[in-house]
Amino acid sequence: MEAASGATRYSGFSGVAGYIVIGITGLTAWWLLSRAYPLIVPSPLESISYLAENAGLAARDMANTLVNTVLGFTAALILAVALGGAAAFSGRAKPVVDSLNVVVQSVSALVWAIAFLLVFGFTSRLSSVGVAAATAFPIILSAVLKGFEVARSEYGELIAMFRIRPRWAFTHILIPAVVPFLVASSRSALGAALRISVVAEAFGGFGGVGYRLFQFYELHVYEGFLAWSLLLVVLMVALDRLVLARLEGWSRRWMEG
Protein backbone atom coordinates (compact mmCIF):
# COMPACT_ATOMS: atom_id res chain seq x y z
CA MET A 1 0.00 0.00 0.00
CA GLU A 2 1.36 3.36 -0.97
CA ALA A 3 1.05 6.26 1.43
CA ALA A 4 -0.36 9.50 0.12
CA SER A 5 1.92 12.48 0.51
CA GLY A 6 -0.87 14.90 1.23
CA ALA A 7 -4.37 15.90 0.24
CA THR A 8 -3.22 16.46 -3.36
CA ARG A 9 -0.77 14.00 -4.80
CA TYR A 10 1.83 14.78 -7.44
CA SER A 11 4.63 12.80 -8.89
CA GLY A 12 8.00 13.60 -7.26
CA PHE A 13 9.16 15.80 -10.15
CA SER A 14 6.01 17.89 -10.63
CA GLY A 15 5.78 18.45 -6.87
CA VAL A 16 9.31 19.90 -6.72
CA ALA A 17 8.88 21.69 -10.05
CA GLY A 18 6.05 23.79 -8.61
CA TYR A 19 8.29 25.10 -5.83
CA ILE A 20 11.15 25.73 -8.29
CA VAL A 21 8.85 27.80 -10.54
CA ILE A 22 7.53 29.81 -7.57
CA GLY A 23 11.08 30.25 -6.20
CA ILE A 24 12.48 31.50 -9.53
CA THR A 25 9.48 33.80 -10.10
CA GLY A 26 9.73 35.23 -6.57
CA LEU A 27 13.48 35.81 -6.77
CA THR A 28 13.14 37.42 -10.21
CA ALA A 29 10.40 39.77 -8.98
CA TRP A 30 12.49 40.59 -5.91
CA TRP A 31 15.56 41.29 -8.06
CA LEU A 32 13.54 43.54 -10.41
CA LEU A 33 12.14 45.46 -7.42
CA SER A 34 15.63 45.88 -6.01
CA ARG A 35 16.72 47.34 -9.35
CA ALA A 36 13.73 49.69 -9.43
CA TYR A 37 13.99 50.79 -5.77
CA PRO A 38 17.63 50.22 -4.78
CA LEU A 39 17.39 52.39 -1.63
CA ILE A 40 14.47 50.47 -0.12
CA VAL A 41 14.70 46.95 -1.53
CA PRO A 42 18.06 45.21 -1.24
CA SER A 43 18.84 42.54 -3.83
CA PRO A 44 18.35 38.84 -3.06
CA LEU A 45 22.12 38.39 -3.02
CA GLU A 46 22.59 41.15 -0.42
CA SER A 47 19.88 39.65 1.80
CA ILE A 48 21.19 36.12 1.50
CA SER A 49 24.72 37.37 2.27
CA TYR A 50 23.37 39.16 5.35
CA LEU A 51 21.68 35.95 6.42
CA ALA A 52 24.90 33.97 5.96
CA GLU A 53 26.86 36.53 8.01
CA ASN A 54 24.29 36.37 10.82
CA ALA A 55 23.48 32.66 10.64
CA GLY A 56 23.82 32.19 14.41
CA LEU A 57 21.33 34.96 15.21
CA ALA A 58 18.93 33.64 12.57
CA ALA A 59 19.11 30.14 14.00
CA ARG A 60 18.42 31.44 17.55
CA ASP A 61 15.46 33.52 16.38
CA MET A 62 14.09 30.65 14.33
CA ALA A 63 14.46 28.25 17.26
CA ASN A 64 12.66 30.69 19.56
CA THR A 65 9.76 31.08 17.15
CA LEU A 66 9.54 27.36 16.52
CA VAL A 67 9.55 26.54 20.24
CA ASN A 68 6.85 29.16 20.93
CA THR A 69 4.70 27.86 18.09
CA VAL A 70 5.11 24.18 18.90
CA LEU A 71 4.39 24.74 22.60
CA GLY A 72 1.25 26.73 21.79
CA PHE A 73 0.15 24.23 19.17
CA THR A 74 0.65 21.31 21.58
CA ALA A 75 -1.39 23.01 24.29
CA ALA A 76 -4.17 23.71 21.76
CA LEU A 77 -4.07 20.11 20.51
CA ILE A 78 -4.39 18.61 24.01
CA LEU A 79 -7.19 20.99 24.99
CA ALA A 80 -9.11 20.48 21.72
CA VAL A 81 -8.93 16.67 21.94
CA ALA A 82 -10.00 16.74 25.60
CA LEU A 83 -12.94 19.04 24.90
CA GLY A 84 -13.89 17.19 21.70
CA GLY A 85 -13.84 13.89 23.62
CA ALA A 86 -15.95 15.39 26.40
CA ALA A 87 -18.45 16.64 23.84
CA ALA A 88 -18.55 13.23 22.16
CA PHE A 89 -19.34 11.44 25.41
CA SER A 90 -21.38 13.90 27.42
CA GLY A 91 -24.70 15.30 26.32
CA ARG A 92 -24.21 18.11 28.84
CA ALA A 93 -20.71 19.05 27.67
CA LYS A 94 -21.61 19.07 23.96
CA PRO A 95 -23.66 22.31 23.80
CA VAL A 96 -21.04 24.09 25.92
CA VAL A 97 -18.16 22.93 23.70
CA ASP A 98 -20.14 23.70 20.52
CA SER A 99 -20.79 27.23 21.80
CA LEU A 100 -17.16 27.64 22.82
CA ASN A 101 -16.18 26.61 19.31
CA VAL A 102 -18.35 29.34 17.79
CA VAL A 103 -17.02 31.95 20.23
CA VAL A 104 -13.31 31.18 19.76
CA GLN A 105 -13.76 31.15 15.97
CA SER A 106 -14.88 34.76 16.13
CA VAL A 107 -12.02 36.25 18.19
CA SER A 108 -9.37 38.05 16.14
CA ALA A 109 -5.74 36.94 16.42
CA LEU A 110 -4.80 40.56 17.12
CA VAL A 111 -7.10 40.59 20.15
CA TRP A 112 -5.40 37.46 21.46
CA ALA A 113 -1.96 38.94 20.81
CA ILE A 114 -2.66 42.16 22.74
CA ALA A 115 -4.53 40.33 25.52
CA PHE A 116 -1.66 37.87 26.11
CA LEU A 117 0.94 40.65 26.03
CA LEU A 118 -1.06 42.50 28.69
CA VAL A 119 -1.48 39.38 30.81
CA PHE A 120 2.00 37.86 30.56
CA GLY A 121 4.06 40.96 29.88
CA PHE A 122 6.12 42.09 26.93
CA THR A 123 9.22 40.08 27.75
CA SER A 124 7.54 36.75 28.45
CA ARG A 125 7.68 33.80 26.06
CA LEU A 126 4.15 32.92 27.22
CA SER A 127 2.63 35.79 25.22
CA SER A 128 3.79 34.26 21.96
CA VAL A 129 2.95 30.72 23.13
CA GLY A 130 -0.54 31.86 24.12
CA VAL A 131 -1.16 33.51 20.76
CA ALA A 132 0.00 30.37 18.94
CA ALA A 133 -2.33 28.27 21.11
CA ALA A 134 -5.28 30.62 20.65
CA THR A 135 -4.76 30.63 16.88
CA ALA A 136 -4.43 26.86 16.55
CA PHE A 137 -7.17 25.94 19.03
CA PRO A 138 -10.31 26.89 17.05
CA ILE A 139 -8.99 25.21 13.89
CA ILE A 140 -8.24 21.95 15.70
CA LEU A 141 -11.39 22.05 17.85
CA SER A 142 -13.68 22.37 14.80
CA ALA A 143 -11.99 19.43 13.11
CA VAL A 144 -12.05 17.30 16.26
CA LEU A 145 -15.75 17.98 16.85
CA LYS A 146 -16.52 17.09 13.23
CA GLY A 147 -14.29 14.00 13.50
CA PHE A 148 -16.07 12.70 16.61
CA GLU A 149 -19.45 13.39 14.99
CA VAL A 150 -18.49 11.38 11.89
CA ALA A 151 -16.88 8.62 13.99
CA ARG A 152 -19.97 8.25 16.16
CA SER A 153 -22.31 8.11 13.18
CA GLU A 154 -20.09 5.58 11.39
CA TYR A 155 -19.16 3.36 14.33
CA GLY A 156 -21.78 4.06 17.01
CA GLU A 157 -23.86 1.10 15.87
CA LEU A 158 -20.83 -1.17 15.77
CA ILE A 159 -19.97 -0.18 19.34
CA ALA A 160 -23.54 -0.94 20.45
CA MET A 161 -23.71 -4.14 18.41
CA PHE A 162 -20.74 -5.72 20.16
CA ARG A 163 -21.52 -4.01 23.47
CA ILE A 164 -18.07 -2.45 23.56
CA ARG A 165 -17.25 -0.58 26.79
CA PRO A 166 -17.26 3.22 26.32
CA ARG A 167 -13.65 3.72 27.42
CA TRP A 168 -12.37 0.98 25.10
CA ALA A 169 -14.48 2.34 22.26
CA PHE A 170 -13.09 5.83 22.88
CA THR A 171 -9.43 4.81 22.83
CA HIS A 172 -9.59 2.06 20.18
CA ILE A 173 -12.32 3.19 17.80
CA LEU A 174 -13.25 6.86 18.18
CA ILE A 175 -9.75 8.32 18.68
CA PRO A 176 -8.22 6.44 15.69
CA ALA A 177 -11.20 7.51 13.58
CA VAL A 178 -10.57 11.14 14.53
CA VAL A 179 -6.81 11.01 13.77
CA PRO A 180 -7.12 11.91 10.03
CA PHE A 181 -9.28 14.94 10.95
CA LEU A 182 -6.78 15.88 13.65
CA VAL A 183 -3.72 15.62 11.43
CA ALA A 184 -5.35 17.46 8.51
CA SER A 185 -6.38 20.31 10.82
CA SER A 186 -2.97 20.31 12.50
CA ARG A 187 -1.42 21.12 9.16
CA SER A 188 -3.34 24.36 8.81
CA ALA A 189 -3.36 25.06 12.57
CA LEU A 190 0.42 24.85 12.89
CA GLY A 191 0.86 27.02 9.79
CA ALA A 192 -1.55 29.63 11.15
CA ALA A 193 0.06 29.52 14.62
CA LEU A 194 3.49 30.05 13.10
CA ARG A 195 2.26 32.99 11.01
CA ILE A 196 0.41 34.65 13.90
CA SER A 197 2.87 34.01 16.74
CA VAL A 198 5.43 36.21 14.97
CA VAL A 199 2.93 39.08 15.33
CA ALA A 200 2.97 38.65 19.12
CA GLU A 201 6.77 38.45 19.02
CA ALA A 202 6.89 41.72 17.07
CA PHE A 203 4.93 43.50 19.81
CA GLY A 204 6.93 41.90 22.61
CA GLY A 205 10.60 41.89 23.56
CA PHE A 206 11.37 38.22 24.11
CA GLY A 207 12.93 37.55 20.72
CA GLY A 208 12.09 35.31 17.80
CA VAL A 209 11.63 36.00 14.11
CA GLY A 210 8.76 38.45 14.66
CA TYR A 211 10.76 40.50 17.17
CA ARG A 212 13.75 40.62 14.80
CA LEU A 213 11.60 41.58 11.78
CA PHE A 214 10.21 44.54 13.68
CA GLN A 215 13.69 45.49 14.92
CA PHE A 216 15.08 45.38 11.36
CA TYR A 217 12.18 47.54 10.18
CA GLU A 218 12.80 50.15 12.89
CA LEU A 219 16.56 50.19 12.27
CA HIS A 220 16.05 50.28 8.47
CA VAL A 221 18.05 47.06 8.02
CA TYR A 222 16.01 46.00 5.00
CA GLU A 223 18.35 43.21 3.88
CA GLY A 224 17.86 41.66 7.34
CA PHE A 225 14.10 42.15 7.14
CA LEU A 226 13.91 40.37 3.77
CA ALA A 227 16.36 37.64 4.80
CA TRP A 228 14.37 36.78 7.94
CA SER A 229 11.09 36.89 5.97
CA LEU A 230 12.54 34.51 3.41
CA LEU A 231 13.77 32.24 6.16
CA LEU A 232 10.30 32.13 7.73
CA VAL A 233 8.70 31.16 4.41
CA VAL A 234 11.31 28.44 3.81
CA LEU A 235 10.79 27.11 7.33
CA MET A 236 7.00 26.96 6.91
CA VAL A 237 7.19 25.24 3.54
CA ALA A 238 9.77 22.75 4.83
CA LEU A 239 7.69 22.01 7.91
CA ASP A 240 4.58 21.46 5.80
CA ARG A 241 6.12 19.33 3.07
CA LEU A 242 8.62 17.35 5.12
CA VAL A 243 6.63 16.77 8.29
CA LEU A 244 2.93 17.64 8.17
CA ALA A 245 2.04 16.44 4.65
CA ARG A 246 3.81 13.14 5.33
CA LEU A 247 2.03 12.81 8.65
CA GLU A 248 -1.31 13.41 6.94
CA GLY A 249 -0.47 10.79 4.32
CA TRP A 250 0.43 8.35 7.08
CA SER A 251 -2.82 8.98 8.94
CA ARG A 252 -4.83 8.27 5.79
CA ARG A 253 -2.79 5.32 4.57
CA TRP A 254 -5.56 2.78 5.22
CA MET A 255 -7.95 4.77 3.03
CA GLU A 256 -5.91 3.89 -0.07
CA GLY A 257 -7.31 1.10 -2.20
Place this chain on the structure above:
Amino acid sequence: MDGRVALLVENLRVRLGSKEVLGGVSFEVERGETIVVLGPNGVGKSTLLKAIHGIVPYEGRVKAAGNTSMIPQSDMLLPWLTIERNIALPLIASGLPEKEAVEKARIVAKRLGLTEYLDYYPKQVSGGTRRKTSIARALAVNASILLLDEPFTGLDINAVMELQRILWEIKKSGATLVLVSHQIAEAAEIAEKALILKGRPARVAWLADLKGLRYEERISILRDAVWKTLSGR
Protein backbone atom coordinates in the same frame (compact mmCIF):
# COMPACT_ATOMS: atom_id res chain seq x y z
CA MET B 1 -39.93 -21.69 26.20
CA ASP B 2 -40.07 -25.02 24.35
CA GLY B 3 -36.62 -26.69 24.18
CA ARG B 4 -36.81 -26.79 20.37
CA VAL B 5 -37.30 -23.05 20.12
CA ALA B 6 -34.18 -20.92 19.61
CA LEU B 7 -35.87 -17.55 19.37
CA LEU B 8 -39.24 -16.41 20.61
CA VAL B 9 -40.56 -12.95 19.74
CA GLU B 10 -43.89 -11.99 21.28
CA ASN B 11 -45.83 -8.81 20.71
CA LEU B 12 -42.63 -6.85 20.05
CA ARG B 13 -43.18 -3.11 19.92
CA VAL B 14 -40.45 -0.57 19.11
CA ARG B 15 -40.79 3.16 19.29
CA LEU B 16 -38.03 5.37 17.85
CA GLY B 17 -38.62 8.90 19.11
CA SER B 18 -42.27 9.70 18.62
CA LYS B 19 -42.69 7.10 15.85
CA GLU B 20 -43.88 3.57 16.52
CA VAL B 21 -41.89 1.43 14.09
CA LEU B 22 -42.93 -2.08 15.11
CA GLY B 23 -46.44 -2.53 16.38
CA GLY B 24 -46.63 -5.98 17.96
CA VAL B 25 -44.55 -8.49 16.00
CA SER B 26 -44.68 -12.17 17.02
CA PHE B 27 -42.94 -15.27 15.67
CA GLU B 28 -40.70 -18.10 16.76
CA VAL B 29 -37.76 -19.90 15.21
CA GLU B 30 -36.60 -23.40 16.05
CA ARG B 31 -32.99 -24.32 16.69
CA GLY B 32 -30.98 -24.58 13.48
CA GLU B 33 -33.75 -23.02 11.42
CA THR B 34 -33.51 -20.01 9.16
CA ILE B 35 -36.27 -17.45 8.98
CA VAL B 36 -36.27 -14.84 6.25
CA VAL B 37 -37.82 -11.46 6.98
CA LEU B 38 -39.20 -9.67 3.92
CA GLY B 39 -40.87 -6.30 3.54
CA PRO B 40 -40.61 -2.94 1.82
CA ASN B 41 -37.78 -0.49 2.50
CA GLY B 42 -38.12 1.40 5.77
CA VAL B 43 -40.78 -0.93 7.20
CA GLY B 44 -38.62 -1.81 10.23
CA LYS B 45 -36.80 -5.00 9.27
CA SER B 46 -33.42 -3.74 10.54
CA THR B 47 -35.10 -2.36 13.65
CA LEU B 48 -36.54 -5.83 14.30
CA LEU B 49 -33.03 -7.32 14.22
CA LYS B 50 -31.68 -4.56 16.49
CA ALA B 51 -34.49 -5.16 18.98
CA ILE B 52 -33.82 -8.91 19.01
CA HIS B 53 -30.13 -8.12 19.55
CA GLY B 54 -31.09 -5.77 22.38
CA ILE B 55 -29.57 -2.56 21.06
CA VAL B 56 -32.83 -0.65 20.71
CA PRO B 57 -35.37 -0.41 23.53
CA TYR B 58 -38.57 -2.40 23.04
CA GLU B 59 -41.74 -3.59 24.72
CA GLY B 60 -42.91 -7.17 24.52
CA ARG B 61 -40.90 -10.32 24.85
CA VAL B 62 -37.76 -11.53 23.13
CA LYS B 63 -36.38 -14.80 24.37
CA ALA B 64 -33.25 -16.27 22.82
CA ALA B 65 -31.77 -19.66 23.66
CA GLY B 66 -28.17 -18.51 23.44
CA ASN B 67 -26.26 -15.42 22.40
CA THR B 68 -27.18 -13.39 19.35
CA SER B 69 -24.68 -11.81 17.00
CA MET B 70 -25.49 -9.28 14.33
CA ILE B 71 -24.13 -8.76 10.83
CA PRO B 72 -24.99 -5.20 9.85
CA GLN B 73 -26.11 -4.04 6.43
CA SER B 74 -22.99 -1.92 5.97
CA ASP B 75 -19.98 -3.97 6.97
CA MET B 76 -18.72 -1.44 9.54
CA LEU B 77 -15.15 -2.62 9.37
CA LEU B 78 -12.53 -0.37 10.90
CA PRO B 79 -10.41 0.82 7.95
CA TRP B 80 -7.23 1.20 10.02
CA LEU B 81 -7.29 -2.43 11.16
CA THR B 82 -6.33 -5.44 9.08
CA ILE B 83 -8.92 -8.10 8.23
CA GLU B 84 -7.49 -10.25 11.03
CA ARG B 85 -7.79 -7.46 13.63
CA ASN B 86 -11.30 -6.61 12.46
CA ILE B 87 -12.41 -10.18 13.03
CA ALA B 88 -10.74 -10.23 16.44
CA LEU B 89 -12.12 -6.81 17.42
CA PRO B 90 -15.16 -7.89 19.52
CA LEU B 91 -13.06 -10.51 21.28
CA ILE B 92 -10.27 -8.07 22.17
CA ALA B 93 -12.86 -5.45 23.18
CA SER B 94 -14.51 -7.97 25.51
CA GLY B 95 -11.21 -8.42 27.35
CA LEU B 96 -9.93 -11.65 25.81
CA PRO B 97 -6.09 -11.65 25.66
CA GLU B 98 -4.97 -10.41 22.25
CA LYS B 99 -3.06 -13.58 21.36
CA GLU B 100 -6.06 -15.76 22.11
CA ALA B 101 -8.42 -13.43 20.25
CA VAL B 102 -6.24 -13.42 17.14
CA GLU B 103 -5.96 -17.21 17.29
CA LYS B 104 -9.76 -17.50 17.39
CA ALA B 105 -10.06 -14.98 14.56
CA ARG B 106 -7.69 -17.04 12.42
CA ILE B 107 -9.77 -20.19 12.97
CA VAL B 108 -12.98 -18.41 11.88
CA ALA B 109 -11.16 -16.78 8.96
CA LYS B 110 -9.98 -20.18 7.76
CA ARG B 111 -13.54 -21.50 7.89
CA LEU B 112 -14.73 -18.65 5.70
CA GLY B 113 -11.78 -18.77 3.28
CA LEU B 114 -10.26 -15.49 4.46
CA THR B 115 -6.80 -16.73 5.46
CA GLU B 116 -5.01 -15.16 2.50
CA TYR B 117 -6.51 -11.72 3.27
CA LEU B 118 -5.68 -11.54 6.98
CA ASP B 119 -2.94 -8.93 6.57
CA TYR B 120 -4.90 -6.75 4.15
CA TYR B 121 -6.84 -3.62 5.05
CA PRO B 122 -10.57 -3.48 4.23
CA LYS B 123 -10.10 -1.00 1.36
CA GLN B 124 -7.70 -3.41 -0.32
CA VAL B 125 -10.19 -6.26 -0.67
CA SER B 126 -13.41 -6.79 -2.63
CA GLY B 127 -16.91 -6.10 -1.31
CA GLY B 128 -17.52 -9.84 -1.00
CA THR B 129 -14.42 -10.29 1.16
CA ARG B 130 -15.46 -7.37 3.34
CA ARG B 131 -18.90 -8.95 3.81
CA LYS B 132 -17.27 -12.27 4.71
CA THR B 133 -15.07 -10.41 7.22
CA SER B 134 -18.16 -8.90 8.78
CA ILE B 135 -19.70 -12.38 9.05
CA ALA B 136 -16.47 -13.79 10.47
CA ARG B 137 -16.42 -11.02 13.10
CA ALA B 138 -19.98 -11.96 14.12
CA LEU B 139 -19.12 -15.68 14.19
CA ALA B 140 -16.00 -15.09 16.28
CA VAL B 141 -18.12 -14.27 19.34
CA ASN B 142 -19.58 -17.80 19.38
CA ALA B 143 -23.23 -16.85 19.07
CA SER B 144 -25.83 -19.52 18.34
CA ILE B 145 -28.26 -17.08 16.70
CA LEU B 146 -27.05 -14.96 13.80
CA LEU B 147 -28.99 -11.88 12.74
CA LEU B 148 -28.12 -10.96 9.16
CA ASP B 149 -29.23 -7.61 7.74
CA GLU B 150 -29.43 -7.82 3.95
CA PRO B 151 -26.18 -9.76 3.53
CA PHE B 152 -26.55 -10.12 -0.27
CA THR B 153 -26.97 -6.41 -1.00
CA GLY B 154 -24.28 -4.85 -3.15
CA LEU B 155 -22.51 -8.10 -3.97
CA ASP B 156 -21.79 -9.44 -7.44
CA ILE B 157 -23.11 -12.85 -8.51
CA ASN B 158 -19.92 -14.71 -7.55
CA ALA B 159 -19.90 -13.15 -4.10
CA VAL B 160 -23.61 -13.96 -3.64
CA MET B 161 -22.96 -17.63 -4.48
CA GLU B 162 -19.96 -17.72 -2.15
CA LEU B 163 -22.01 -16.14 0.61
CA GLN B 164 -24.80 -18.70 0.14
CA ARG B 165 -22.23 -21.48 0.50
CA ILE B 166 -20.99 -19.87 3.73
CA LEU B 167 -24.52 -19.49 5.11
CA TRP B 168 -25.14 -23.18 4.36
CA GLU B 169 -21.97 -24.05 6.27
CA ILE B 170 -23.09 -21.93 9.22
CA LYS B 171 -26.52 -23.60 9.12
CA LYS B 172 -24.95 -27.05 9.07
CA SER B 173 -23.02 -26.16 12.22
CA GLY B 174 -26.40 -25.81 13.97
CA ALA B 175 -26.74 -22.03 14.08
CA THR B 176 -30.13 -20.34 13.89
CA LEU B 177 -30.36 -17.55 11.33
CA VAL B 178 -32.67 -14.58 11.09
CA LEU B 179 -32.15 -13.20 7.61
CA VAL B 180 -33.46 -9.86 6.42
CA SER B 181 -33.37 -9.79 2.65
CA HIS B 182 -34.90 -8.37 -0.50
CA GLN B 183 -33.59 -11.22 -2.64
CA ILE B 184 -36.36 -13.83 -2.69
CA ALA B 185 -34.40 -16.40 -4.71
CA GLU B 186 -31.38 -16.29 -2.40
CA ALA B 187 -33.56 -16.31 0.71
CA ALA B 188 -35.65 -19.26 -0.54
CA GLU B 189 -32.45 -21.27 -0.91
CA ILE B 190 -31.87 -21.54 2.83
CA ALA B 191 -35.06 -20.48 4.61
CA GLU B 192 -37.42 -22.84 6.44
CA LYS B 193 -39.67 -20.02 7.52
CA ALA B 194 -40.59 -16.65 6.10
CA LEU B 195 -42.47 -13.63 7.28
CA ILE B 196 -43.47 -10.39 5.65
CA LEU B 197 -43.63 -7.14 7.61
CA LYS B 198 -46.08 -4.50 6.46
CA GLY B 199 -47.71 -1.28 7.64
CA ARG B 200 -46.88 1.65 9.89
CA PRO B 201 -46.27 0.56 12.58
CA ALA B 202 -45.18 -2.73 11.02
CA ARG B 203 -46.88 -5.98 11.85
CA VAL B 204 -46.50 -9.51 10.54
CA ALA B 205 -48.66 -9.54 7.42
CA TRP B 206 -47.74 -13.09 6.39
CA LEU B 207 -45.91 -15.94 8.06
CA ALA B 208 -45.31 -19.37 6.57
CA ASP B 209 -43.50 -22.59 7.26
CA LEU B 210 -41.54 -23.70 4.20
CA LYS B 211 -40.11 -26.90 5.68
CA GLY B 212 -40.22 -29.98 3.46
CA LEU B 213 -40.90 -27.97 0.31
CA ARG B 214 -38.72 -28.10 -2.78
CA TYR B 215 -36.77 -24.96 -3.74
CA GLU B 216 -39.08 -24.22 -6.68
CA GLU B 217 -42.12 -24.48 -4.42
CA ARG B 218 -40.59 -22.25 -1.77
CA ILE B 219 -39.68 -19.60 -4.31
CA SER B 220 -43.12 -19.73 -5.85
CA ILE B 221 -44.87 -19.39 -2.47
CA LEU B 222 -42.61 -16.53 -1.44
CA ARG B 223 -43.08 -14.64 -4.73
CA ASP B 224 -46.82 -15.11 -4.54
CA ALA B 225 -46.94 -13.98 -0.91
CA VAL B 226 -44.80 -10.92 -1.56
CA TRP B 227 -46.89 -9.97 -4.58
CA LYS B 228 -50.23 -10.41 -2.79
CA THR B 229 -49.20 -8.94 0.55
CA LEU B 230 -47.27 -5.93 -0.61
CA SER B 231 -49.50 -5.01 -3.58
CA GLY B 232 -52.57 -5.44 -1.36
CA ARG B 233 -54.27 -7.97 -3.70
